[in-house]
Amino acid sequence: MVVMDQTVVSPNPGDPGPSLVGRLLDGRYRLDSVIARGGMATVYMAIDTRLDRIVAVKVMHKGLADDPSFVERFTREAKSAAKVAGPEVVAVHDTGTDPDTGIAYLVMEYVRGQNLRQLLLTTGPLSPSRAAAVMEPVLRALASAHAAGIVHRDVKPENVLMGDDGRIKVADFGLARAVASTAITQTTTSVMGSVAYLAPEQVEKGTADERSDVYAAGVLLWELLTGAPPHQGETLASVLHKHVNEDVPPPSTVVDGVPAALDALVVRATRRDPALRPPDAGVFLTELQAVRATLPVAAPLAPTTQPTRALVVPRVVDKTPTTSVARPRKSRRGLMGIVLLVVLALLALGGGYYLGSYRYTHAPSVFGLKPAAAQAALKKAGLGFKEVDQFSEQTPGTELGQKPKAGARVRKNGTVTVYYSKGPDLRKVPDLHGKDPGTAASLLQDQGLKVAPSQPLEYSATVAKGKVTRTNPPTGKALRPGTTVTIYVSQGPEPVGVPDEQGKKQDQATRALKALGFKVAVVLQFSDDVKQGVVISNDPNSGTAAKGSTVTLTVSKGPDVVEVPDVREQSPADATTALEARGFTVKRQDAFFSSGARVYATDPSPHAKAKRGSTVTIYVV
Numbered sequence: 001m002v003v004m005d006q007t008v009v010s011p012n013p014g015d016p017g018p019s020l021v022g023r024l025l026d027g028r029y030r031l032d033s034v035i036a037r038g039g040m041a042t043v044y045m046a047i048d049t050r051l052d053r054i055v056a057v058k059v060m061h062k063g064l065a066d067d068p069s070f071v072e073r074f075t076r077e078a079k080s081a082a083k084v085a086g087p088e089v090v091a092v093h094d095t096g097t098d099p100d101t102g103i104a105y106l107v108m109e110y111v112r113g114q115n116l117r118q119l120l121l122t123t124g125p126l127s128p129s130r131a132a133a134v135m136e137p138v139l140r141a142l143a144s145a146h147a148a149g150i151v152h153r154d155v156k157p158e159n160v161l162m163g164d165d166g167r168i169k170v171a172d173f174g175l176a177r178a179v180a181s182t183a184i185t186q187t188t189t190s191v192m193g194s195v196a197y198l199a200p201e202q203v204e205k206g207t208a209d210e211r212s213d214v215y216a217a218g219v220l221l222w223e224l225l226t227g228a229p230p231h232q233g234e235t236l237a238s239v240l241h242k243h244v245n246e247d248v249p250p251p252s253t254v255v256d257g258v259p260a261a262l263d264a265l266v267v268r269a270t271r272r273d274p275a276l277r278p279p280d281a282g283v284f285l286t287e288l289q290a291v292r293a294t295l296p297v298a299a300p301l302a303p304t305t306q307p308t309r310a311l312v313v314p315r316v317v318d319k320t321p322t323t324s325v326a327r328p329r330k331s332r333r334g335l336m337g338i339v340l341l342v343v344l345a346l347l348a349l350g351g352g353y354y355l356g357s358y359r360y361t362h363a364p365s366v367f368g369l370k371p372a373a374a375q376a377a378l379k380k381a382g383l384g385f386k387e388v389d390q391f392s393e394q395t396p397g398t399e400l401g402q403k404p405k406a407g408a409r410v411r412k413n414g415t416v417t418v419y420y421s422k423g424p425d426l427r428k429v430p431d432l433h434g435k436d437p438g439t440a441a442s443l444l445q446d447q448g449l450k451v452a453p454s455q456p457l458e459y460s461a462t463v464a465k466g467k468v469t470r471t472n473p474p475t476g477k478a479l480r481p482g483t484t485v486t487i488y489v490s491q492g493p494e495p496v497g498v499p500d501e502q503g504k505k506q507d508q509a510t511r512a513l514k515a516l517g518f519k520v521a522v523v524l525q526f527s528d529d530v531k532q533g534v535v536i537s538n539d540p541n542s543g544t545a546a547k548g549s550t551v552t553l554t555v556s557k558g559p560d561v562v563e564v565p566d567v568r569e570q571s572p573a574d575a576t577t578a579l580e581a582r583g584f585t586v587k588r589q590d591a592f593f594s595s596g597a598r599v600y601a602t603d604p605s606p607h608a609k610a611k612r613g614s615t616v617t618i619y620v621v
Contacts, residue, residue, distance in 0.1 A: 020044065020059060025105060026098045029057050040064060045110065048093075055093060056111075060104040071097060071104045078106050081173040083148050088141035090161065090171035108171065113164045116157035116220075124227050125255060128262050129298035131224035134160075134168060135288060139217060141170035142281035146210045153208045155216035156194045157223070195236055196229035200244045200272045210280040217284060218248070218269025218277075225251040225258055225266070247272060250390070250419070253403055261291045264391045268425070276393060283482035286448065363416050365406035367399060374399075374418050384415035392421035426478035429485055432468045433475070440468045440487050448481035455487045459494035461517070461548030466490065493546030500541045506555045509535050517547040524557045528611075532558030559611055566606035567599055572620050575599045583612035590620045597621070 020031050021044070031044040035056065041064075046057040064070050075095055082092040094107035116134070120126075126134065138160055145152055152159075152173050161169045199215035202208050223229050230249065231242035248270035250263040265287055271277050278284040364381050366374035375385040392400055400419040404410045427447040432440040441451045463469045472486045473479060496516050501509035510520045530536050536554045545551065562582050567575035576586045579602075590596060601619040604610050 020101075020103075024049070025057065025059070025103075026096055029055065029105070029107060031057060031059075041106075046107075048107070054110045056108045058106040058108065062103070065097075065101075065103045074104055074106075080150055084141075084145045084150055084173050086141055086144040087167070088137040088169055089144060089173065090169045092173075109169075111161045111163050111167075111169055111171075113162050116160035116162060119162050120157060120223070120227065126224045127298070128225065128258055129292075129295045131221060132262065132288060132292040132295060133298040134224060135217070135221050136285065136292065137168040138170055138220070139281050139285035139288060142213050142217060143285050145173050146213070146280040146282060151208055151210055152213050152216075153202075154194075154197075155213055155220060156197045157220065158194070160220075195239045195243075196223075196231060198240070198243055199274070201274055203240045203243050209274070211274040211277045213281060214269050214277045214279075214284050215271075215274075217281065218266055222248060222251050222266050222270065225262070226254045230270070244272070249401070253401060253405070259291070259295065260388050260390055261294060264425070265291050268391065271393075278482050283450070287481060290448070359411055360409045361412050363402070363404045363406055363408050363410045366402055366416070366418055367406065369399065370397070371418070371420065378416050382412055383410065384413070386415050386417040388417055388419050389422040390419055391423070391425035393424055394421035396421055396423040425481055427481055427483075429471055429473055429475050429477045429479065431475045432471055432487065434463055435468050436466075437468060437487055437489055440471075444485050444487075449479060450482055450484040452484050452486040455489050457491040458488050459492065459547065460490040461493045461546070463490040465492035493548050495544040496547045498538075498540045498542060498545050498551060501535045501538045501553065502541070504535050506533050506535060506553065509538065509553055513538075513551050513553075518545070519548065519550040521550050521552045523552060523554045525554050526558065526560035527556040528559045530556035530558075532556055560613075561609045562612050564602060564604050564606055564608050564610055564616055567602060567618065568606065570599055572596065572599060572618060575602075575618050579616050579618070584610065584614060584616045587615050587617045588620060589617055594621045 019034065020042075021033060022031065024030050025046070028048065028050050030047045030049055032047060033045050035043040035045050037043075041058045041060050044057045044059060046055050047053070048055050060070075060074065064074075075097075078092060078095040082095075085091075090111060091109040092106065093109065095105065097104050125131075138155075142152060142155070150173055152170070154172055155170075159170060159172050161171060163169065197216040197219045199208065199212040202212055219229055219231075231239050231246065233239045233242065248267065250258070250267055252258040252260075252263050268287075269277055269284055278287060361382065363383070364377055366377050369377060371385075371387050375387075378385045390400060392398070394400065398421040400421055402419065403417045410416060427449055429449070430443050430447060432443060435443075437455055444451050458469055460469045467490050469488045469490045471488065473483075479485070494517070496518070498518075499512065499516075501512065504512075506522065510522075513520050525536060527536055534556050536556050538554070539552045562584075564584070565578050565582060567578050570578070572588055576588075579586045598621060599618045600621045603617040603619075610616065
């Protein structure tokens with residue numbers, strides 16, 4: 001089985017022409033039997049005689065094949081679709097035009113099984129777990145296409161194949177674009193794709209991008225949960241009007257048992273404003289997987305057919321002898337039977353009343369009421385109250401709806417669930433400063449945010465090389481899931497040229513170095529040659545150094561001078577000791593009449609300033 005071709009909800013753009021069963025198409029593909037017919041093509045099961053394998057061949061209707069512009073566009077789109085690869089994608093093997101008939105054709109992988117439409121017609125709505133399990137490979141296929149720059153444009157149950165081997169595959173990538181571009185389609189005002197799955201922008205502007213596929217996939221998930229698309233009507237125009245003017249409600253407003261997280265995901269994917277949807281199927285897939293992780297494991301699908309059972313009513317056999325003596329008893333038995341029937345009828349009426357009106361009441365409207373007021377109103381009506389908060393573009397606290405709806409039947413003492421907005425789903429950028437880029441990327445993905453493929457390098461004097469310096473958007477910024485965040489990585493301090501500050505005053509040299517981003521350390525040193533307060537040297541004094549590193553200035557304190565102590569009247573020995581303690585060298589000179597007893601003078605004189613290490617002469621008498 002292969003997927004049917006795109007639904008055309010308008011007059012057929014082309015005549016299918018006579019059956020081609022038995023024809024050898026393009027000298028290679030033998031068409032054995034018709035699988036399906038659609039508005040734009042007939043699908044055949046065929047044999048690829050060159051490779052001896054079963055394939056599905058989609059043969060375009062004659063009216064389309066006669067349009068050269070369509071054939072050119074169809075071939076180009078088919079080649080583009082062939083680039084979409086993955087286990088969930090129906091492979092495109094070949095495309096061409098038969099030289100004998102001029103018919104355009106497409107050769108695809110043959111998938112034995114049924115499509116999703118057939119499954120839904122057989123089983124009805126799926127459980128939340130099963131619906132999520134079916135959607136995951138569909139979104140993986142769409143994500144592969146979006147990554148390759150291809151938009152499907154026609155996501156619907158007919159294009160989702162359920163193989164007998166359990167695999168799920170998506171077919172007909174990008175082919176709606178070729179048909180939508182033809183003159184035939186334009187002149188008949190055809191709308192490509194099933195109207196139930198068209199995004200509002202496709203209806204209003206005829207444009208489609210990745211977010212249009214997201215919308216259709218959201219509608220598909222809605223249908224898997226409820227059994228029917230959300231927007232229905234008696235005419236094509238009424239359905240299209242609903243797409244443009246009405247929001248898709250949460251699936252839980254139609255069926256019970258849909259978790260709030262899955263409800264919110266469907267509503268987000270089907271927003272009328274494309275900017276409010278997940279930007280592509282990859283982001284939608286990530287969000288679905290997060291929700292699916294909270295659901296029970298999906299049970300295998302039940303058999304698609306069930307044996308019919310007849311309702312057998314046991315027959316009572318009267319074994320009483322039919323003699324004339326038994327006639328009064330039979331008459332009494334008839335009377336008792338009538339009484340029994342009356343009693344049963346009364347019981348049935350009473351049971352019907354109990355099962356019907358007696359057990360039920362009607363849910364009052366709590367629209368516009370805050371939780372406390374809604375609870376009070378429901379309590380007054382004898383009903384319980386359950387508050388459920390959901391992500392929504394509405395202001396936090398705004399009521400989104402109730403279940404059962406106002407006026408609907410609800411069991412007495414039952415519960416009415418009221419849904420309130422908790423505002424849009426926003427994720428804060430975590431603080432990644434100083435972390436490894438890999439760890440930072442994981443933390444962003446845990447928040448449901450995307451990581452930019454490039455990680456720009458920048459100099460940092462405070463963050464070690466190879467660590468995260470910052471993000472854009474910055475830490476704490478609230479973003480919608482799927483928003484891309486750029487991680488910046490340190491390449492260490494910025495190298496800066498070091499000037500030679502020798503001969504400059506200390507404060508002048510300090511200002512110059514700090515202006516370049518250096519820290520400054522000062523070492524004071526005596527100098528006989530350099531004036532006090534002037535730089536003797538700096539280290540380093542050439543080349544480059546990391547911005548923020550330290551440059552050491554050696555600054556002159558001037559000459560090392562000390563005061564000559566007053567050693568007069570001291571013995572020569574004591575005077576010598578005192579002078580040497582000050583760092584002087586001592587020279588002794590005795591008068592010709594000296595007795596060597598005491599010092600009577602010094603040169604330099606007492607309290608004069610002299611260089612440390614210079615000579616002081618003591619005069620002894």
